[in-house]
Amino acid sequence: MARPFTGQGSLEAARKARDEARTADELRIALAVLLPLEAGLNLTQTALVLGRSRHTTCALRTDFCARASGLRATRRKKTELRNRAQSTLQAEAAALDAALAGAAQGAVLVIPELKEKIEAHLGHSVSLSGVYRMLARHGWRKVAPDTEHPQGNAQAREAWKKNSRPIWRKCAPDSPDNNPSG
The missing domain is CATH 1.10.10 (Arc Repressor Mutant, subunit A)
Known part of the structure; x- marks a missing residue:
């Protein structure tokens, strides 16, 4: 039984x-x-x-x-610390709000400077990859800048584009230039 x-x-x-x-x-x-x-x-x-x-x-x-x-500890709430996290999501959000005040208006972010601000606000060290993960966790994304250099000359670039020799030429399918055997 x-x-x-x-x-x-x-x-x-x-x-x-x-x-x-x-x-x-x-x-x-x-x-x-x-x-x-x-x-x-x-x-x-x-x-x-x-x-x-x-x-x-x-x-x-x-x-x-x-x-x-009471033989085992009760489970933590989701709002508390995650598995090995050193900060709660609310503390991270507050640190990012304080550090990213200028970024919302279009200022350029420099991650090492941002890292120092976040560390000062949280009171413990954070790795660079941790800063990138924190930004992703809270909805920030990388916006790629334009492909132009800020001190570049747009007129000179356009003039070079128009006057440069074409590297690729379109040939007719039966032309001798298109025949690889000779």
């Missing part, structure tokens, strides 16, 4: 989690605890109802019960 399910102490927490679930994953976790205890389903049947493997369903149950009983 199979062992009876444990987790009676987590039953109220599972009911509350079921009622407050906002995502399908949160609902699945609560149901992984509730279905065996309230509906009498075994682990295989519960896994079938949840659409997960037997192993995953068991892991969901044990993880929820451990968190509900």
Whole structure:
């Protein structure tokens, strides 16, 4: 005979989690605890109802019960720090707003200078690639400048274009210039 399910102490927490679930994953976790205890389903049947493997369903149950009983720390909210992030998204946004005040009006950004401003605002060092990722994360994108040099002479460039010798010439298909064999 199979062992009876444990987790009676987590039953109220599972009911509350079921009622407050906002995502399908949160609902699945609560149901992984509730279905065996309230509906009498075994682990295989519960896994079938949840659409997960037997192993995953068991892991969901044990993880929820451990968190509900206080044996493990509760999960962080999405608004808190991401995996190994040193700053919250709100702190990053505030640092970028302070550092990019002139950029919204069309000023040119120089990333090493921006990096120093962000580091001063956040209070810790940030790598250059971290600055680029932070800009992308908050919706800033690189706008490529024109292909002209700011001190270039547009009239001289146009005169050179008109008077330069053509490198490519279009030939008729049967002309001797188009025959590679000679």
